[in-house]
Amino acid sequence: xxxxxxxxxxxxxxxxxxxxxxxxxxxxxxxxxxxxxxxxxxxxxxxxxxxxxxxxxxxxxxxxxxxxxxxxxxxxxxxxxxxxxxxxxxxxxxxxxxxxxxxxxxxxxxxxxxxxxxxxxxxxxxxxxxxxxxxxxxxxxxxxxxxxxxxxxxxxxxxxxxxxxxxxxxxxxxxxxxxxxxxxxxxxxxxxxxxxxxxxxxxxx
Amino acid sequence: xxxxxxxxxxxxxxxxxxxxxxxxxxxxxxxxxxxxxxxxxxxxxxxxxxxxxxxxxxxxxxxxxxxxxxxxxxxxxxxxxxxxxxxxxxxxxxxxxxxxxxxxxxxxxxxxxxxxxxxxxxxxxxxxxxxxxxxxxxxxxxxxxxxxxxxxxxxxxxxxxxxxxxxxxxxxxxxxxxxxxxxxxxxxxxxxxxxxxxx
Numbered sequence: 001x002x003x004x005x006x007x008x009x010x011x012x013x014x015x016x017x018x019x020x021x022x023x024x025x026x027x028x029x030x031x032x033x034x035x036x037x038x039x040x041x042x043x044x045x046x047x048x049x050x051x052x053x054x055x056x057x058x059x060x061x062x063x064x065x066x067x068x069x070x071x072x073x074x075x076x077x078x079x080x081x082x083x084x085x086x087x088x089x090x091x092x093x094x095x096x097x098x099x100x101x102x103x104x105x106x107x108x109x110x111x112x113x114x115x116x117x118x119x120x121x122x123x124x125x126x127x128x129x130x131x132x133x134x135x136x137x138x139x140x141x142x143x144x145x146x147x148x149x150x151x152x153x154x155x156x157x158x159x160x161x162x163x164x165x166x167x168x169x170x171x172x173x174x175x176x177x178x179x180x181x182x183x184x185x186x187x188x189x190x191x192x193x194x195x196x197x198x199x200x201x202x203x204x205x
Numbered sequence: 206x207x208x209x210x211x212x213x214x215x216x217x218x219x220x221x222x223x224x225x226x227x228x229x230x231x232x233x234x235x236x237x238x239x240x241x242x243x244x245x246x247x248x249x250x251x252x253x254x255x256x257x258x259x260x261x262x263x264x265x266x267x268x269x270x271x272x273x274x275x276x277x278x279x280x281x282x283x284x285x286x287x288x289x290x291x292x293x294x295x296x297x298x299x300x301x302x303x304x305x306x307x308x309x310x311x312x313x314x315x316x317x318x319x320x321x322x323x324x325x326x327x328x329x330x331x332x333x334x335x336x337x338x339x340x341x342x343x344x345x346x347x348x349x350x351x352x353x354x355x356x357x358x359x360x361x362x363x364x365x366x367x368x369x370x371x372x373x374x375x376x377x378x379x380x381x382x383x384x385x386x387x388x389x390x391x392x393x394x395x396x397x398x399x400x401x402x403x404x
Contacts, residue, residue, distance in 0.1 A: 035348070037349065059377050110338050119338040193314070
């Protein structure tokens with residue numbers, strides 16, 4: 001039915017809106033698992049070439065000793081190497097890559113500072129750019145509605161920030177945040193699950 | 206009397222049997238509000254909510270939905286009241302299985318954001334570390350949720366529903382993270398209207 005409304009049955013020019021959940025394993029902060037929520041807009045430039053514009057907010061419990069907060073906003077290119085694209089009840093695999101801008105804050109739980117003789121929180125944050133590459137697949141429930149699974153590896157370029165669990169002289173564990181001078185790389189595995197619906201098609205006949 | 210009971214019990218089935226086509230479809234707008242219960246899976250706590258949502262069918266079997274759970278508090282018959290606040294805003298899509306009647310079974314996937322806060326103890330100084338030093342801040346926590354439910358569109362403008370939702374996330378503050386994992390159940394009735402003429 002939808003194919004009758006598209007131009008020559010092509011998906012070129014489709015604009016879709018999606019809601020997504022994201023998960024991440026951050027290597028610089030004890031490999032802690034982060035969970036996030038966000039959304040995305042896709043605009044398909046060509047039949048085999050799609051673009052994805054996304055934003056996420058993610059939080060991570062660093063093994064009970066601190067927290068990490070990440071905001072992502074960026075863009076990815078999606079290339080479909082297969083033949084059957086966006087057809088009902090089929091999988092459409094894709095290769096995805098792109099870049100994003102990120103804000104990261106790492107903070108400790110309340111820890112006792114013997115110098116101040118009080119409980120304090122330490123916090124560090126940074127802005128960074130990242131590039132990501134991965135793969136995934138759509139599964140189309142209908143021609144306009146899909147669920148998408150994506151697994152990517154992100155590399156962040158920005159000020160170095162990391163956290164390690166240390167043990168003090170009393171035997172208590174705490175999160176030690178380090179932020180060195182200069183830039184550094186940080187990698188993390190990143191996956192998303194999203195539901196997307198094609199709002200309309202924007203192209204000339 | 207037996208006849209009356211039979212008619213009351215069989216009434217929904219008779220309504221369903223009268224129809225031979227799917228009631229829901231593109232252009233249907235529905236909204237509902239009700240009380241909801243939540244059972245947290247990490248500890249023995251039953252939460253109470255006012256739940257409301259609205260959904261629009263973008264095509265016959267797909268709807269976009271947004272809504273909220275407003276936290277009313279925990280069941281006070283349980284002494285372990287963990288949260289002072291656990292309200293959730295969510296958005297996402299639902300897939301509605303094809304039927305030939307007014308029943309509408311569906312599954313959904315709804316990311317969201319929860320406004321969460323741990324309940325401060327009455328006397329913090331008597332609590333062990335770190336609960337005696339926490340400021341118990343209110344924070345925003347991303348959550349993922351999935352739901353399954355069924356609507357029964359009894360009339361052109363009203364429907365009944367029952368729904369179960371699983372929510373997963375972590376509340377972060379200035380002490381160790383606390384799981385937000387929870388099963389929520391809601392049922393009641395809602396209103397619906399056709400925004401475009403049904404074919």
